[in-house]
Amino acid sequence: MDDLAGRAAFCIRSMKDEGLDRAECVLRASRTHELNLDAGEISLLRTTEDISLSMTGILDGREGTTSINRTDDASILEAAAVTMLNACASEPDTANDISPAQPPASFDKGPEEPDLETMYDRMREFLDRTRRAYPSLILEQVILDFTSVRKHYANSNGVDLASRRGFYSFSPMFTSKEGADTSSFNYAGVSMSGLDRELHLYGTIDDRMRESTEQVRSREFSGKFTGDLLMTPECLEDFMDMTCMYLSDYPMIKGTSIFRDSLGTPVASPGLTVRSRPSWEGLAQGYFITPDGFTAGDTTIIEDGVLRSFMLSLYGSNKTGKDRSASSGGALVVEPGESSYRELVSSVKRGILICRFSGGMPSENGDFSGVAKNSYYMEDGKIAYPVREVMVSGNLRSLLKEIRGISRERVDSGDSIMPWVLAGGVTVFGK
Template sequence: MESKRIAIECLNMMKESGVDKAQCLLKNTEKRELSVNLDKIDLLRSTFDASLQLTAIVGDRKGVVSINKMEMEDVKKGVEQVVEMAQSSEQDSANDISPRQPGKVFQSGPESPDLDLMYDRLDEFMGYAAEAFPKTTFRTVVLNHALTKTHLLNSNGVDFEEHLGEYSFMVLFSSKEGKRTSSFNYSGYTAHNLDKPIKDVGSIDTLLRQSVDQISAQALKQKFVGDVLVTPDCLESFLSTIEGTLRDYALISGGSLFKDKLNQPIADQKLTLHSRPTSKDMSGGYFVTNDGFEAQDNTIIDHGVLKTFLLSLYGANKTGMERAVNNGDAYVVEPGCTRFDDMIKSIDKGVMLCRFSGGSPSDNGDFSGVAKNSYYIENGKIQYPINEVMVSIFLISQKSASTSVFLSCRGCSSEV
């Protein structure tokens, strides 16, 4: 049966079963993936999957059922189950679905892959890496193309269709000489095309070069308080830490460090963070939120000031605060005006943090972890790669702003 008709049938069946509010989210995903094993391309996968997620609200009680079978008999069973799930649950007036919005169809990226080009790009990358970085071995190298077609319909009349096609690349590697091994490092990207050789995208080539240097990493001899220069590859670790504190669970439970900080500074004014899921300049975005709204781009931290939480409709209803206009992700940190090299020159003693293997931050925002694939900086120069170095970080210091990682931000590099 055609996807949209299945979704409409599901909504009708839920309504006929006495459901007050219903949502149907139907996704079909086709993926083709090439993988490397022991430096050779040795696996081609093609997968065809679907997911039909049914949400039912009966008397403020909510249930959710997901299945991947679309025959009418399976759908009927799914509807029966979700109605029973909702009836079994507890009343919560925060349960809701999105209101009626104009119906729209969104499309982004290529719908079908060029499999021969995928092979050629991956083969070219492996050939380049073997020649340029013979000491480097690859644990995971995956290039895939996925097309996801989504229909989101609800009983308020919402009707969105989204087609997202994109290529994704992921690589995980380490380097070895004799018995010395560098820490593994990784990189990856999503793209709408494979126009560029893989080695020329993002910082992959730089990370491979650094991996070879890092075979001779040294431990630091002493504990010190110094500057930390976080590279763009590592920044994501810290963004995900902030993100967790802005979402439903942290805010509903009251455990979020930032629960009372809306429209207040939580970082230095040099830091501005956007979420741009609908940007044409970026792949990896989306147009429809999980709770049935058309997604919009927004600014989460504007010159250090927290401008929005990442609350869903449920989270917003529960906390009495505003719903976020997207699900987060597709993050962009606004560049600054200092060149990266000049930032290094400005540091007397510190660490260039290229990867952070950290513990989950505790509720009070303290966390520590190991500086991976990182470098010691002294007198404005990178001295040597380091290992076994633990970094302690205080997301918001209870004692002083100067020890808080975000409040003590001294600048962002100008390069993008």
């Protein structure tokens, strides 16, 4: 679909014609070229297209929304009428609003079309290299794709924002097997703007595959101790996402956020600086337009341990009276520390190198508990052996305060840049 701007303008007119005071729409069109490897063989090349249209209208403070996947006139007119009905049926809320007038803007990032020949060559190269380097590793499924996404936001205040992004994504899923011994399932993922290097060199893909071959003979751990958690970049991103969740609309509006009264005060060790950089060229992923209708900007969330910003949308800002965030979250970049990864390892008396955390969201007070998947027991400054059926628990706020080291090395996954981070005071227990 080519005329996103025209379709967006028609959406706004249709909702205004229904009698809505304020109206906004988000139109998203994507095309994905996907190359699949199943059971060790390249098996499929396909192209998929997707279009979605989200419409929101406000009448006397009452908000209605409708989402459809068609953009013809009749479908839009019908959706506008449904939006009006939904608004009339909702409760009034003075915090409901749309973004104010701002200059029109258009953004463009990444390749426009895939290099299909290079995609195939890189996939074949990856398959051949994996068989040589890790003969015990079984590639369950591997996906290499290229996605081009166009997005258009418009509202009745005259806001008109457009963006196009193109990027590659690579995701292998695997296990390892030696005789009767099998590792647990694992996966890795990365996004990139080009295919300049062999696929195993991006992110931590090669590390995760090597670890899978080591984990065929993982050990159960018995007992319980309080020790250190050395978080890999992937696992750190999970914990940073948990942190940002407490800064977002729902817990802030509800008043249950563990950080609700902490703006401008230390919430982590002094070495931790976390930023959200959605439009930065240094990340293959990211975004240019926020869901609430603004041009996305950088946000410093934590600076040298001090909380600098909540992650509130326009609605959250109106509801709480606190500043709206220029970013909608994600695209996280954690600044490097002063220690090497090896120095962090050598400083651990007893703990877990946690590569994947499997657990629900923390409770309202920040308590978390989950399984340390594909992880390692550490003792006396060394990575001792891979473990299974090991649980870790702690408190997120305490964990941030207990950070003892941040690595100089960082990993670019395409949608974040993360170091290794060492923190203490975590409870580890096995069977």
